[in-house]
Amino acid sequence: MSAALPEPAPTEDIGVLVVDDHAVVRRGLTAYLESAEGIEVLAEAVDGKDALDQLQRLATEGRLPQVVLMDVLMPRMDGIAAIRAVLTSHPGVRVVVLTSFGELERVHAALEAGASGYLLKDADPDEVAAAIRSADRGEVHLDPTVAGRLTRRLVSPPTGLASLTARERSILALVARGMSNHQIAAELYISERTARTHVSHILAKLQLTSRTQAALVAIREGLVTPPSS
Structure with missing residues (x-):
């Protein structure tokens, strides 16, 4: 009789910081992500500056998240500036953009700043979770609509x-x-x-x-x- 195979060791949940200036959006994202397998929301932030403060606090507590889920249009410090600041202060953290704005200029700016993903807020909740998991693996996840626009731009440069x-x-x-x-x-x-x-x-x-x-x-x-x- 063959010996039973050892069960795989449990993997650590992906810690996430949710950043959005709208409380309803933050709570909705947090509620969904808390129910998603393998993902744990460690904190919320209302804008870029608050995100940096929360990351510093979590780092001090030894609970630095692997992924930041962030809007781009926020008061005090917008998402593009916040992406740069987050990656400068915490190089190991990944940032996924979740926004209502899909203009290619914003997409390029976010990706150039170092974002590991770009989603629109009409994305399916499962896609948000998939983008977080992709970012944690070091991959880039783009909203299909955004990816299509980027492809068309590459194939037919604008004039x-x-x-x-x-x-x-x-x-x-x-x-x-x-x-x-x-x-x-x-x-x-x-x-x-x-x-x-x-x-x-x-x-x-x-x-x-x-x-x-x-x-x-x-x-x-x-x-x-x-x-x-």
Whole structure:
């Protein structure tokens, strides 16, 4: 008679910090995750700064979570800045974004900051748990809608105004209003050098050679109202 195989040792639950400025969202996420197998919510935080405080407290207690589930649009410190701060202070912690905003600019910003996942808030609860488990394994989990947009962007790079970032579009509008680099810098509280760099990028992306051409494009595309005669 063969000897019985030893039972596998129980695995440690994945500790999670839930970060969202809406109490109802936090409580709903916590209630679901507490019922998910192998996941334990260790604390909640109301924004990025509170998340850093909670992580420091949990680290002191020897209970640092493996994963932070975080919104991106929050007061005091937004999610993108918080991702960088969390990974700087606690390099072993993974961050999964859970937000209502799926614009590719936000996705790129979150991933560049070091996020291990990006989900939209209409995601199935089981997918949220799957993203947390993936992050704990060192993998990246993307919402299917977001992944599809990224794929389309890679296959067909945007052209025209769609190739501009939100900041570049706002600067293009200021160019169309006849503002100089100095005036744009003052308007947006950036350096004149930064304004000049943005304008150069805009001209390159739109394949233009002058600010006048850029202004005409902005008017034609309805970015600004043409001056009255």
